[in-house]
Amino acid sequence: MSASPGVWTRKHLLGLQELTATEIETILDEAGRYKSRWNAGETKFDDLKGIAVANLFFEPSTRTKTSFSLAAKRLSADTVDFTASSSSLTKGETFIDTALNIQAMGVHQMVVRHSSSGAPEQLAREVDCNVINAGDGTHEHPTQGLLDIFTIRSHRQSLKGLTVALVGDIKHSRVARSNIWGLTKLGARVIVCGPPTLIPSEVKEFGVEVAHSLDQILGECDCINLLRVQFERQRGAYFPSVREYAHLYGMNGQRMKRAKSDVLILAPGPINRGVEITPDVADGQNSVILDQVTNGLFIRMACLSLLRRATENERRKSR
Numbered sequence: 001m002s003a004s005p006g007v008w009t010r011k012h013l014l015g016l017q018e019l020t021a022t023e024i025e026t027i028l029d030e031a032g033r034y035k036s037r038w039n040a041g042e043t044k045f046d047d048l049k050g051i052a053v054a055n056l057f058f059e060p061s062t063r064t065k066t067s068f069s070l071a072a073k074r075l076s077a078d079t080v081d082f083t084a085s086s087s088s089l090t091k092g093e094t095f096i097d098t099a100l101n102i103q104a105m106g107v108h109q110m111v112v113r114h115s116s117s118g119a120p121e122q123l124a125r126e127v128d129c130n131v132i133n134a135g136d137g138t139h140e141h142p143t144q145g146l147l148d149i150f151t152i153r154s155h156r157q158s159l160k161g162l163t164v165a166l167v168g169d170i171k172h173s174r175v176a177r178s179n180i181w182g183l184t185k186l187g188a189r190v191i192v193c194g195p196p197t198l199i200p201s202e203v204k205e206f207g208v209e210v211a212h213s214l215d216q217i218l219g220e221c222d223c224i225n226l227l228r229v230q231f232e233r234q235r236g237a238y239f240p241s242v243r244e245y246a247h248l249y250g251m252n253g254q255r256m257k258r259a260k261s262d263v264l265i266l267a268p269g270p271i272n273r274g275v276e277i278t279p280d281v282a283d284g285q286n287s288v289i290l291d292q293v294t295n296g297l298f299i300r301m302a303c304l305s306l307l308r309r310a311t312e313n314e315r316r317k318s319r
């Protein structure tokens with residue numbers, strides 16, 4: 001199901017792998033319209049009036065959960081935040097039963113984060129709601145990929161011909177996968193860079209280049225996205241020490257001197273200061289890390305709104 005220019009027809013947002021470049025641009029453009037209206041002083045929109053949005057987070061989150069919650073509220077939706085640790089999951093209820101019960105309370109859209117890759121897709125098969133993947137295992141984190149791309153596009157106009165490095169723990173990163181799909185579809189050159197143990201061999205099949213030395217690629221990069229080392233997903237040691245990782249792959253003041261003067265420094269967060277990025281770089285003039293967070297809100301407003309419109313259009317057609 002692909003979209004004609006500017007028209008969104010999908011019921012769910014599960015990943016960027018299945019989207020066309022046109023669909024990705026449709027979301028970015030819609031987010032841009034919300035951002036312009038917000039900057040012009042509009043603070044409340046009625047696009048989701050009468051709609052209930054549930055945030056189902058089975059893994060911790062600061063940015064994504066808060067951002068989706070605020071995005072839904074700004075669109076005038078009713079919102080409910082579900083926390084796995086204080087739910088009946090602890091009494092043995094399954095993930096799908098939990099979701100079906102929440103749907104039975106009249107929820108229209110579900111935003112789901114889960115440690116299992118594929119959980120949002122499974123949910124989308126079982127419920128009538130729109131499902132948005134807010135990060136599943138090591139698979140995808142589509143709205144993070146979209147907000148990263150939106151942030152780059154807002155500084156550089158076009159992705160075509162830009163060199164973007166994704167540095168760090170590619171193996172365990174759903175953010176890396178969503179960035180790879182989105183960036184390559186929009187014409188960027190993507191280099192994944194990290195220790196050989198943290199770069200899966202199949203990544204070359206995704207249309208990216210692989211590097212193991214950050215110093216070697218530094219001067220070529222227009223954007224550097226510093227991914228967190230995901231210690232919680234790792235089984236065993238992937239590099240000798242955190243100090244050695246920071247020495248080889250951490251972005252610091254010395255490396256900034258050798259990078260392009262206008263290089264954009266991105267990080268999906270949470271950032272580990274002193275590991276993948278030093279404080280002077282995280283808070284420096286090339287950093288767009290907090291812009292990413294701000295833009296995330298507009299991306300999430302766009303996704304919630306487009307999915308709902310598509311569902312309502314389908315309903316009208318089937319009447």
Ligand code: CP
Nearest residue numbers: 061062063064268269
């Ligand atoms: N970037 C991101 O997904 O952050 P959270 O885990 O805080 O949501």
